[in-house]
Amino acid sequence: MFNLSPKNDTVTMAIFAIAVLAMPLWLAPIGASYPDLLQKFAIFGIFAVGYNILFGLTGYLSFGHAAFLGVGSYAAVWSFKLVTMNVLPAVLFGTLIGGVFAALIGFVSLRRSGIYFSILTLAFAQMSYNLAYSVLTPITNGETGLQLTQQDPRIIDSLFVAAGEGLPSTNLFGLKMSGYPGFYFCAVLLIIAFFISLRIFRSPFGLKLLAIKSNQVRMNYTGFNTRPYMLIAFVVSGMYAGLAGSLLAVTDPLAGAERMQWTASGEVVLMTILGGAGTLVGPLLGAGIIKYFENIFSAYNDQLLHQMLAFLPDGMEGAVVALLGLFVGEGWHLTLGIIFMAIVIFLPGGLMEGIRRIGGMIQKRGGGKKPEQTGGVMRPTEQEG
Amino acid sequence: MNDTVLKVADVHKSFGGLHALRDVNLDIEQSKTHAIIGPNGAGKSTLLNVCVGRIEPDNGSVTFDGETLTGKKPHEINQVGVARVFQTPEIFPELTLMQNVMIPALAKRDGSFKFNAFRILQGENDIRDEAEHILEDLDLIDQRDSEAGSLSRGDKRRLELAMCLVQHPRLLLLDEPTAGMSRHDTNRTIDLLKRIKERGMTKVIIEHDMHVVFSLADRITVLAQGTVIAEGTPDEVRGNPQVQEAYLGGAHI
Ligand SMILES: Nc1ncnc2c1ncn2[C@@H]1O[C@H](COP(=O)(O)OP(=O)(O)OP(=O)(O)O)[C@@H](O)[C@H]1O
Ligand SMILES: [Mg+2]
Numbered sequence: 001m002f003n004l005s006p007k008n009d010t011v012t013m014a015i016f017a018i019a020v021l022a023m024p025l026w027l028a029p030i031g032a033s034y035p036d037l038l039q040k041f042a043i044f045g046i047f048a049v050g051y052n053i054l055f056g057l058t059g060y061l062s063f064g065h066a067a068f069l070g071v072g073s074y075a076a077v078w079s080f081k082l083v084t085m086n087v088l089p090a091v092l093f094g095t096l097i098g099g100v101f102a103a104l105i106g107f108v109s110l111r112r113s114g115i116y117f118s119i120l121t122l123a124f125a126q127m128s129y130n131l132a133y134s135v136l137t138p139i140t141n142g143e144t145g146l147q148l149t150q151q152d153p154r155i156i157d158s159l160f161v162a163a164g165e166g167l168p169s170t171n172l173f174g175l176k177m178s179g180y181p182g183f184y185f186c187a188v189l190l191i192i193a194f195f196i197s198l199r200i201f202r203s204p205f206g207l208k209l210l211a212i213k214s215n216q217v218r219m220n221y222t223g224f225n226t227r228p229y230m231l232i233a234f235v236v237s238g239m240y241a242g243l244a245g246s247l248l249a250v251t252d253p254l255a256g257a258e259r260m261q262w263t264a265s266g267e268v269v270l271m272t273i274l275g276g277a278g279t280l281v282g283p284l285l286g287a288g289i290i291k292y293f294e295n296i297f298s299a300y301n302d303q304l305l306h307q308m309l310a311f312l313p314d315g316m317e318g319a320v321v322a323l324l325g326l327f328v329g330e331g332w333h334l335t336l337g338i339i340f341m342a343i344v345i346f347l348p349g350g351l352m353e354g355i356r357r358i359g360g361m362i363q364k365r366g367g368g369k370k371p372e373q374t375g376g377v378m379r380p381t382e383q384e385g
Numbered sequence: 386m387n388d389t390v391l392k393v394a395d396v397h398k399s400f401g402g403l404h405a406l407r408d409v410n411l412d413i414e415q416s417k418t419h420a421i422i423g424p425n426g427a428g429k430s431t432l433l434n435v436c437v438g439r440i441e442p443d444n445g446s447v448t449f450d451g452e453t454l455t456g457k458k459p460h461e462i463n464q465v466g467v468a469r470v471f472q473t474p475e476i477f478p479e480l481t482l483m484q485n486v487m488i489p490a491l492a493k494r495d496g497s498f499k500f501n502a503f504r505i506l507q508g509e510n511d512i513r514d515e516a517e518h519i520l521e522d523l524d525l526i527d528q529r530d531s532e533a534g535s536l537s538r539g540d541k542r543r544l545e546l547a548m549c550l551v552q553h554p555r556l557l558l559l560d561e562p563t564a565g566m567s568r569h570d571t572n573r574t575i576d577l578l579k580r581i582k583e584r585g586m587t588k589v590i591i592e593h594d595m596h597v598v599f600s601l602a603d604r605i606t607v608l609a610q611g612t613v614i615a616e617g618t619p620d621e622v623r624g625n626p627q628v629q630e631a632y633l634g635g636a637h638i
Contacts (some may be wrong), residue, residue: 058437137425167589199502200502200505203502203503203504203505204491204495204499204504204506204507204509204512205501205502205504206501206502206506207484207487207488207506208488208491210480211479211480211484214477214478214479215474215477215478216474218462218475218476218477218548219488220458220460221458221459221460221463221468221469221471221475222435222440222463222488222489222492222552223460223463223489223492223493223497223552223555224460224461224497224549225458225497225498226460232500286560294414314495362509
């Protein structure tokens with residue numbers, strides 16, 4: 001059985017790192033090995049892993065995390081504009097600003113719990129979104145979005161090279177951050193982010209967060225001041241979001257307010273629940289699946305469907321295309337909605353619960369041993385090491 | 386001789402028009418077991434709620450070992466050394482028994498806040514040992530890896546007691562610790578509470594079961610309609626006609 005001792009975590013991390021770095025290989029058969037999509041997997045993976053530290057462990061459902069994602073993007077683009085096209089400062093700055101914003105919003109929102117907390121975070125995120133379009137236009141460049149220009153100062157870069165023709169590209173000490181190098185940069189950060197999340201899950205701190213989710217009243221009468229615990233969980237997940245946002249800018253140096261919209265906040269909730277909130281790898285799985293299907297399904301259009309269904313009799317073809325057309329292209333959200341409903345109804349623990357059930361069935365058939373929690377679910381469960 | 390450790394002074398609390406507590410005075414002595422009895426709705430639980438900071442009294446104060454508890458937050462009161470078992474068990478239903486007991490042990494060691502996100506829980510041997518020890522003490526060790534929510538009502542109560550005892554509190558407040566337990570489990574709990582008495586822990590126990598009360602109590606306070614109507618040793622209270630009238634409707638205890 002999967003053991004949760006520190007030694008096993010080393011193995012877990014090694015497998016995880018190899019799996020992430022080898023994504024271009026094993027995702028090739030399903031047509032998902034092109035850099036743009038791989039980058040998205042890694043970036044939204046980070047976003048979801050961080051969100052899970054808040055929602056999965058403490059049960060506080062934030063509907064405003066896209067605000068931190070957006071803020072991270074703006075911070076990174078400003079770093080590109082003012083300082084250097086090197087991605088390291090941009091990523092650090094984005095993470096930091098994500099954390100600062102989360103501290104401010106968290107401080108106020110955490111005065112309430114349950115639905116009121118969710119509404120407060122949603123309100124703050126929508127406020128940020130609207131401000132980005134209005135009052136804060138000097139910082140966000142409004143609807144056009146924040147972009148690089150030829151006239152940007154780039155203080156550090158300008159010391160070394162004269163501004164060339166056209167816009168410079170983001171780089172890591174000269175290595176351009178587009179295509180596969182861009183993916184590998186994001187992948188390494190995903191591995192680090194996952195490692196930190198793993199350690200939090202395994203720590204006394206992580207157990208205390210789980211206990212807050214389970215019974216906050218008992219926590220208080222047990223001697224814990226739950227507020228700072230919640231605030232830290234909130235800020236850490238905000239920093240993950242800021243990091244993810246800055247990576248979006250690394251792979252494409254442009255930031256727009258639409259990243260902060262409530263639908264974007266909802267997406268990370270979907271990812272986490274779809275994969276399995278409170279499990280370590282579930283949110284990653286959710287992020288991957290949503291981004292994959294978004295790409296596949298939204299690429300289909302009626303014309304493509306007609307081609308595929310050309311073998312059907314004429315009248316029937318038209319009807320089938322009209323029906324399927326609802327679920328692809330722009331309508332892919334309908335597909336997502338149906339998948340999501342099915343998961344929530346039949347597998348409330350997300351896909352990880354499905355994997356666990358299948359694992360349990362196989363085990364029962366194999367040796368008749370009692371099915372235990374498998375590797376995917378890595379709550380800080382007490383087990384003999 | 387008379388070293389009071391918990392002092393409730395002139396505590397008054399009303400909910401709307403209902404006077405749940407009327408100028409209650411209570412002195413609890415060090416290392417003693419003090420029972421509070423009284424009919425339903427007498428204000429017993431409310432009195433404990435005032436002690437642990439769940440309810441702010443309208444008037445009066447509670448001091449523990451010279452420290453004022455009134456106005457303090459629940460977690461601060463716990464950190465002073467006051468633990469409480471609730472009338473309806475407050476446990477962590479989704480977590481295992483081991484985790485349920487390790488959490489209060491961590492609270493005792495780490496204080497009300499500590500950011501130890503980079504330690505590994507598996508490596509906290511002192512905490513695990515303490516937790517295992519207390520689960521053994523309460524005969525719950527066989528279920529150490531079960532979810533607490535799946536326990537019977539009586540076992541949940543014992544688990545909550547374990548969660549309090551693992552903290553080695555100076556004062557333990559028990560709100561009907563044996564309600565819902567079988568006679569067998571009740572007797573085991575009585576034995577356990579007698580054992581911790583030998584360790585010098587002060588206890589306040591609310592109980593309807595007179596067998597439990599007379600097995601454990603050094604002193605008894607009788608509350609009725611928010612007022613203390615009698616106080617004394619078990620024998621004094623047993624013989625008090627006013628108590629028999631108010632509490633037992635005239636029947637003999
Ligand atoms: N938070 C509250 N809000 C309003 N009324 C309350 C509250 N807590 C207690 N009361 C009322 O105060 C009175 C005393 O309640 P309390 O729970 O202290 O009684 P008790 O002695 O513990 O009774 P029991 O033996 O049934 O547990 C009751 O009438 C109760 O309804
Ligand atoms: Mg009561």
